[in-house]
Amino acid sequence: MHTNFFEKLPRLPIDSSLSEIVSTLTKSPNAVLHAPPGAGKTTRVPLALLKNIHLTEKKIIMLEPRRLAARTAAARLASTLGEQVGKTIGYRVKNDTKISSETKIEVVTEGVLTRIIQNDPELSAYSSIIFDEFHERSLHADLGLALAIEIQEALRDDLRILVMSATLDTQEISTLLNNCPVISSEGRSYPVTIKHVPMPQALATRVGQNIPALLNHVVKTIQYSMTNDEGSILVFLPGAGEITRVADMLKSTSPQNVDIAPLYGNLPQKQQDAAILPAKTGRRKIVLATSIAETSLTIEGIRVVIDSGLSRSSRFSPATGMNRLITEPVSIAAATQRTGRAGRLESGVCYRLWSEVQENSFRAFASPEIKETDLAPLALELAQWGAYGENGVHALAWLDTPPASSYSQALTLLQQLGALNTDFSITDHGKTIAALPLHPRLAHMIVTAKNNGYGYTACTLAAILSERAQGSDLRHLVEQAASSPAIEKTSKHLCKLLKIPATERIDSDVTGACLALAYPDRIGKLHAGSRTEYKLTNGRKAQLSEDSPLAATPFIVVAELNDAHATSRIWRCAPIDIIEIETLFQKQIRTQHLVAWVNKTASVATLQTEQLGELILAQQPSSTTSQEQILTAMLEGVRSLGLSSLPWTTDALRLRERLTFMHTHPQLRNSATNPYEWPDVSEKSLLSTLETWLSPYLTGMRKASDLRKLDLETILLASLEWAQQVALQKLAPTHFTVPSGSTIRIDYSEPTAPTLPVKLQEMFGAPQTPTIAGGQLPLTIHLLSPAGRPLQVTRDLISFWGNGYTSVRSEMRGRYPKHPWPEHPLTAEPTRKTNRALKKK
DSSP, rough: OTTGGGGGOOOOOGGGGGHHHHHHHOOOOOEEEEEEETTHHHHHHOOOOHHHHHHTEEEEEOOOOOHHHHHHHHHHHHHHHHOOTTSSSEEETTTTEOTTTTTTTEEEEHHHHHHHHHHHHOTTTTTEEETGGGEEEOHHHHHHHHHHHHHHHHTTTTTTTEEEHHHHHHHHHHTTTTTTOOOOOOOOOOOOEEEEEOOOTTTTTSSSSOHHHHHHHHHHHHHHHHHHOOOOEEEOOSSSHHHHHHHHHHHHSSSEEEEEEEOOOOOOHHHHHHHHOOOOOTEEEEEEEEEGGGGSSSTTTTEEEEOOOOOEEEEETTTTTTTEEEEEEEOOOHHHHHHHHSSEEEEESEEESOOOHHTTTTTTSSSOOHHHHHHHHHHHHHHHHHHHHHHHHHTSSSSOOHHHHHHHHHHHHHTTTBBBOOTTTHHHHHHHHHHHHSSSHHHHHHHHHHHHTTHHHHHHHHHHHHTTTOOSSSHHHHHHHGOHHHHHHHHHHHHHTTTTTTTTOOGGGGGGHHHHHHHHEEEEEEETTOSSEEEEEESSSEOOOTTOTTOOOSEEEEEEEEOOSEEEEEEEEEEEEHHHHHHHHTTTTTEEEEEEEEETTTEEEEEEEEEEEEEEEEEEEEEOOOOOHHHHHHHHHHHHOOOSOOOOOOOHHHHHHHHHHHHHHHHGGGGBBBBBOOOOOHHHHHHHTTHHHHHHGGGTTOOOOGGGGGOHHHHHHHHOHHHHHHHHHHHOOSEETTTSEEEEEEOEOOOOOOOEEEGGGGGGGOOSEEEEEETTOOOOOEEEOOOOOOEEESSSSHHHIIHHHHHHHHHHHHTSSTTTSSSTTSSSSOSSOHHHHHHHO
């Protein structure tokens, strides 16, 4: 390596900080470098460290967030030295390695760093770790930093850690690294004119609400820029699907001298590399990119950025145990990074396809991946590291501690896959799958499938799922895998790792069986009477599109779905038959004798079921049931049908009213005559306490019609002690004997004010208002005409006789002349008879 190479290079902003960086890491094991995009940190800092503080034969390892960024950084570092990649500068990314015995700087992606640490916990081959673009806060970057800190504290006090970030709060990282020094560098950027070009309000009230309209707006903005601006254009879109659609829309309208270059993570390497090269002389380029182009990469010739304002990411739900892709507005930090792409090499322009008002609602920073993603890979790595279980995760130093609910969900999944023991320590199977460059689900799938005899098919399926190949029926993608170089390369690499013979053939018929090994919680059974609705083993509902080739398939396995709603939309799946399910999960399938209330038949059904998770695979009638199970189901049936399903006779309802009256008046309690707690017999209370008052009377019953046999009045009375029943009759009697001698039923339908409906003539001579509850509560008297029509309502009979009676008498005696209307009611004889009958008497 040439030691004077810096002298021949054009100056970059970071150059003025290199001596401080070297000096700091000579004195301190840790440092944080804040350097804006364009400062040159990726291509200069590793070489400065190598030149000035390289220790003996140890190497420097630099972490990059993406494969494209790692390869590009390695190429530019090597170019700086006038070398080819693989000599002093090398890289290691998934399925691609270029290093040699001469390599002193290894540029790696995040999963590779974790694997290096697990294989050599002392990092004995390395003097320093550089975490580049740490502000992206990927899961593996957070994990790598946590492990590096522990290595430094426990095993290697000479290990240097440098964290480089463009936008993150560097003080927070400094605190994590023992309050290490923070170095700041100026960036280099040229002026970028920002132009907000939102869609018309009629098409979208917020960013991303109307994707088709947004894509049309993107294309119109590109066409405008092609006419009015110079240089190549970088367009930020949320995902590969939108990139493909915009590319198709541009093909027929773009000038002949314009090249359209897609750029996203799963694109083949050659196409990714082509996208970041400068346009050929006399030509312009339109690069259609995802957030992959926000940082790390400098795409030559870009003068214009068109930002859709959207990003797409995966969010994990601990409640469902599933990921879902969401499309949302970018953060302010990301929008700033995207804008800066237009000013890396000269002045430029950025078209933001949203309004300044909308921008006010954008987040300042995107949420760290560790807070949003499936933590199964992290939990498996920590178990292999020895920091297993929920206690182990807290033993490490984190910028953000993994969320407890997501981490617990990850531990449960890993146990289900056989990767963890009951104490969450790693099993031998867990060690095997942890060594593979796959999510634990897919690693478990290919290892188990190999043992079952169809490992090659499983490796092909794992490659398809890892590379996110497009298509809903995964069988067809397996059949067509040979036509995809990227999938074929990944599949063969996995087969090589597992020593699967090349002679083994692909069998698309076992696609569903393979998939079930990876996603045992997403085996779905078709709902009866439906072609598209499924219930999954995890209890979720999921639905295929009506035009899916797998519609009406009895059993499927789901690899990918959108769980944003109560019924998830299935995106990718494969069929599986019941025999395969029973073979693969014979130890997990439970035979249960199910007793349940069936609303359709209004009766108790007794079934023997074969159940996997929440999914009933098969069922048949069963006679092996206990009376207790039937009773529980009957109570469930009563609750389902409601209290009105019981045979409430008039007497039973009147008893409930009297009990409600006593419950409503707790002030009536006293130690002598009423020492009792009176039950709440409201509908809500009775339904919640069926086990107490009703269940003893349901013995032998199995259907709704059997409930007609119940005597609810007797059942309610039986819930009271005998003394309480006597007290009820005294305090809340059913009838009251009025002065005429008639025994009249008291109406308790209004528990706060029981009423006594009585004809006025029968109350003559009554000097006091009748009472109940031992004289504590006056009845509300409904005085009726001889025809039984209401005349007066009173709770003060004396007042009525003295004031109201005169007017009632004046009005009524002409209407009812055959009945007595004496002038002095208090001295008159109470009667039920007419005047004539009284004379005969």
